[in-house]
Amino acid sequence: MKIKWPKRIAHFEQPRQWESMRIAKELEAKGMKMLHFEEGDFTGYRTPDVIAEAAIKAIKEGYTKYVPGPGLPELREAIAEEMERRGRPTDPEEVIVTSGAKFALTCALLTIIDEGDEVIFPNPGYPPDEFWIKYVGGKPVYAPLTRPDFQWDIDALQELVTDRTKMIIVNTPQRPNGMVVKNVKEIAEVAIDNDILVLSDEIFSKMVYPPNKHVSIASVPGMEDRTIVVDTFSKPYIMTGWRIGWAVAPKEIIEKMSIFLQNSITNVAAFVQKAAYVALTHPEAQEANKNLVKDLQKKRDRIVNKLRGVPEFKVVEPEGAFYVFPNIEGTGKSSKEFTRYLMEKYGVAVVAGTAFGSNGEGHIRMTFAVPNEVIDEGVERIKAAVESLGG
Numbered sequence: 001m002k003i004k005w006p007k008r009i010a011h012f013e014q015p016r017q018w019e020s021m022r023i024a025k026e027l028e029a030k031g032m033k034m035l036h037f038e039e040g041d042f043t044g045y046r047t048p049d050v051i052a053e054a055a056i057k058a059i060k061e062g063y064t065k066y067v068p069g070p071g072l073p074e075l076r077e078a079i080a081e082e083m084e085r086r087g088r089p090t091d092p093e094e095v096i097v098t099s100g101a102k103f104a105l106t107c108a109l110l111t112i113i114d115e116g117d118e119v120i121f122p123n124p125g126y127p128p129d130e131f132w133i134k135y136v137g138g139k140p141v142y143a144p145l146t147r148p149d150f151q152w153d154i155d156a157l158q159e160l161v162t163d164r165t166k167m168i169i170v171n172t173p174q175r176p177n178g179m180v181v182k183n184v185k186e187i188a189e190v191a192i193d194n195d196i197l198v199l200s201d202e203i204f205s206k207m208v209y210p211p212n213k214h215v216s217i218a219s220v221p222g223m224e225d226r227t228i229v230v231d232t233f234s235k236p237y238i239m240t241g242w243r244i245g246w247a248v249a250p251k252e253i254i255e256k257m258s259i260f261l262q263n264s265i266t267n268v269a270a271f272v273q274k275a276a277y278v279a280l281t282h283p284e285a286q287e288a289n290k291n292l293v294k295d296l297q298k299k300r301d302r303i304v305n306k307l308r309g310v311p312e313f314k315v316v317e318p319e320g321a322f323y324v325f326p327n328i329e330g331t332g333k334s335s336k337e338f339t340r341y342l343m344e345k346y347g348v349a350v351v352a353g354t355a356f357g358s359n360g361e362g363h364i365r366m367t368f369a370v371p372n373e374v375i376d377e378g379v380e381r382i383k384a385a386v387e388s389l390g391g
């Protein structure tokens with residue numbers, strides 16, 4: 001049968017940011033020993049026991065059935081308290097529990113964006129946002145972040161605003177470079193002056209290296225009723241595979257997102273929600289998050305120091321998340337060419353900066369939530385790869 005595909009899926013392609021993962025698997029199948037820096041996940045880490053045990057207990061207690069769509073009341077309350085700590089007073093009815101932050105972003109975009117609406121989107125940014133904007137016929141408008149530290153240029157932002165601008169997407173600390181957005185107040189001013197909504201992706205909020213601090217744009221006066229905050233349990237509690245995240249927004253938005261959620265996934269598995277409640281409220285889980293951040297900070301320092309030993313690279317120290325985004329222009333190769341070369345000839349899998357937008361050109365993204373030996377050997381191989389280009 002010949003399927004007549006709808007126009008709205010004309011942009012469907014395998015996720016660009018996972019292309020390196022796919023290529024790495026193919027090369028491994030051919031026998032290559034690959035070092036993995038391309039995954040947006042943890043290698044060598046496990047969900048803290050206190051969280052895992054809470055899920056097992058909840059399954060045994062019968063939390064295995066349908067539950068209210070927007071989330072278990074105690075979890076919504078705990079998330080509201082978390083948001084209050086970020087400076088945005090929150091009622092539990094302004095909270096929805098979703099299957100990962102990605103689904104919260106999807107729910108928000110599909111519920112709010114209309115055909116022809118413009119959404120200002122950071123370049124480089126998070127590709128799934130763009131994917132869903134296009135799906136509903138909206139227009140992604142790329143806000144180029146300034147180099148070398150990938151901050152928002154407020155004058156440029158102001159110029160991008162039109163009477164069709166419905167939303168600005170902010171992600172801090174940012175993917176793919178780990179930088180904390182410094183000018184959230186100025187972005188908020190643009191949003192308020194032009195009556196625009198903000199979708200604030202804060203999934204690395206609990207992965208910030210001191211002295212840097214996370215600031216939620218929702219805490220800026222005047223932003224409470226125009227911001228949708230999205231966060232996750234995936235990264236801070238090493239729960240990437242559990243698929244649970246959340247959104248906080250004004251009640252009228254949450255009600256619509258909840259209708260979307262109830263008619264799609266119905267609800268996030270109850271035992272997963274019970275475990276997430278423990279993640280957010282149990283001192284042991286909070287301690288595990290603090291230790292994780294300390295551990296990752298050491299890895300950040302290790303990889304940054306080593307990469308700075310590659311003369312052709314320029315490396316800005318990431319302030320949060322667990323990605324480093326070195327500038328590789330000195331190699332004379334494009335991001336994509338250099339990525340292919342590293343993978344095919346040296347068995348080092350990284351992601352081309354352009355997988356996150358055109359403004360990622362000249363960069364590669366490397367995950368440092370990997371064992372120290374992988375960091376050490378990986379950077380040695382990269383050094384050899386760059387040296388052999390020079391020769």
Ligand SMILES: Cc1ncc(COP(=O)(O)O)c(C=O)c1O
Binds near residue numbers: 231232234
């Ligand atoms: C910026 C950003 N937002 C959202 C997500 C999705 O996270 P989750 O696992 O909660 O769906 C990711 C995943 O890596 C991300 O990098």
